[in-house]
Each structure stands twice: as structure tokens, then as C-alpha cells.
Amino acid sequence: MAPPFNTAYPSVDDLRDKARLRIPRFAFEYLDGGCNEDVSLARNTAEIRKVQLQPRYLRNRGTSSTKTKILGMEFDAPFGIAPVGLQGLMWPNSPAILAKAAFKHNIPFILSTVTTMDIEKASEITEGNAWFQLYNPVDDVIRDSIIDRASAAGCPVLVLLCDVPTFGFRPRDFKNGLALPPKMSVSNILQILGKPTWAFHTLKYGQPTFETLKPYTPEGLNLRQLGAFMDKTFSGRLNEEKIKPIRDKWKGKLVLKGVASEQDTQDAIRMGFDGIILSNHGGRQLDAAQSTIGTLQEVAGPYGNQIEIMIDSGLRSGPDVARAIASGAKFTFMGRSFMYGVGALGTQGGDHTIGMLKTQFKQVMDQLCCERVEDLPNHLI
Secondary structure (H helix, E strand, C coil): CCCCCCCCCCCHHHHHHHHHHHCCHHHHHHHHCCCCCCHHHHHHHHHHCCCCECCCCCCCCCCCCCCEEECCEEECCCEEECCCCCHHHHCCCHHHHHHHHHHHHCCCEEEECCCCCCHHHHHHHHCCCCEEEECCCCCHHHHHHHHHHHHHCCCCEEEEECCCCCCCCCHHHHHHCCCCCCCCCHHHHHHHHCCHHHHHHHHHHCCCCCHHHHHHCCCCCCHHHHHHHHHHHCCCCCCHHHHHHHHHHCCCEEEEEEECCHHHHHHHHHCCCCEEEECCHHHCCCCCCCCHHHHHHHHHHHHCCCCEEEECCCCCCHHHHHHHHHCCCCEEEECHHHHHHHHHHHHHHHHHHHHHHHHHHHHHHHHHCCCCHHHHHHHEC
């Protein structure tokens, strides 16, 4: 039986190498890079891969299943597509490609407030199953409007982002002019000319913009004015005072993303969140941050029975997903891995990456002789 993915690209590293050849350097470096010296970026994956699992070869067992439940919903694999900003800059129409693939394969897709597809389109593609990540606005009227739209679109989960009180210091983005306000230098234009497939699809789908935010953005803004508007409208700061009216208004499941400490885990439980996503923003915000697997190992034991604990940042393979689940996470999310997939393979990238990761993950479960995802902690060394 043929594998459910393109065997020329059997790993995320292969997809990354191919994507780098197809995406202009300024856009690829925005996707690929962390902050400062990329220490946190490297630490996330390195420390996940220190986790070891132990097989049980001689026990009787049935067929391994990759299905699992989170927040009362069943999915076909214990991983989903994390929210990523400016996806259409990295590969044209990529949020739609990934939302379609996620719905087809029954895994969660989280739409970012600052990506290049709006809530309504995500809902249409996923038949109301897309989760929405709210980058909390300063203006309560805009906040309530966005929440109302997410509710009307049928989003089952609202994800509040808490780990961007300030923008990370990203040297490559400064050099490439991708800090707000963005600029298009001669170097960037030459890079575009060298990537004709990316350029053609950008012309086809149009210049990427913050689609969800269009109703709140004054018309006729130039790039500098748009940058100033974004800085003014979204402070990135979240606290209990700002969370309470959101908790009162939102009737679906509420998740806090960006949790990086035991203290914030305790506060999330006290404030009534249904789940948390342990994250350090993929190493893009604080280069001195603890790895997400390190945080998971601290909070899973004491709090895993009080709140649904999920994790992102640094996961790049099916074995990485298994390591995280075995360490106490109920679910995992990946951002870059899926963006490498669409950058490498375009419209086929979502299906390919999901199929590849599911195959890798299933092989680990079979090798461990583990029947159910929730039994993976029994195999942790």
C-alpha cells in the first residue's frame, strides 16, 4: 500500500529544504527564524528529543489508533495546525490550503487574527469547525465585534494569545524590512523575481492583507500608516481584567495560548479557562525562554487533571508528538511544519504534511505496542 504522502519529502526537514528554494528569502526567513540568536528556537526541538520512550513487546494488544479527544471533540490524530500570522506572505493562499486539509483529515485548524484569511472564509472551508485565536484589541468595541463574528461563524474554540506583550527582536526581519511598517527594497524585489511560482500565485491571489481586520482598518492607509494603526489597535497585553469580559461573552470553549509557567497555569485554572497551550511562540519572542517541553514536565503532573493541557513550539515529527503526549500533553500543535509543507508542495502541502506526520506517529505507537494515544504516558522513561 502506497504511503499517504509524497515519498520524495518524507520529513519536515525535507519540506523545509524544498520550501527554501521556492519562497523569497525575506518571506522564508520570516517563517523560519526565531528571535535574537535563535537559542530558544533550537532549544525547543533539542529538549523535546531528549525524551525517551519504552516499548512493551510481549504484551497482548490490539490495533493502535491515533484518534483522541480534546475539549470534548474527537480528532483523527493528536496534532493540529497552530495559528500563524501573515501566512499568505510565506505562501499565497496557504491558510485556505491548510484549513481545507485540516477539515478533510479531521484535525483542528486555528486561524490567527493577523493572518491573511478572514474568520468567515475559514468557517466556510471547515464547515464551522475552525478555532479562532484572538490577538486582543485595545478597543473593546473591536474586540466584541471580532468575538461576535467568531461566534456567528460557529467557531467551537476561542484561543486567547497571552505571550506577545511586545514584539520579539528578530534581526532578519529588520534587515528584510518586515518589521512594521514593512518595506519592499530592491533586494526583496529581486528575490521575488527569482521565485516565479511564488510571484505568479501572489498575483493570482492578491497582495496578502490582514483579512479579518479589514472592517476596522481605515481605507487608504499606506504601509506606514497601517503599521501605526496595528501598533495602536493591538497592545498584545492580557490580564485578568481583560480576560473576564471575554470569558463572560464567549459561550464556547476558551483556551489560553502562550502559557510558560506554573503560575500562569494556576491563574488560567482559576479564571475558568477550559484549556491551555504551553508555548513560547516558536522561539520568536524570548530567546532566554524555557523550552515548552520543560514547562510541560513541570505542570502536567500537578495540573493535568484540572485543565486540558496542550503544547506547541519545536515539534517537527510524529515521534516529537509522541514524546509530548507521553510527557503529559493531551494534544499538540505545529505551525512551521505545515507552512514548510505548503511552501514546498503548494496545494498538496497540507494533505502531504498531515499524512506524513500521521504515518510517523502511528509507526511510533505500533513500535511501542501502544493501542491508545492516552496510554502513551505509560511508555515514558
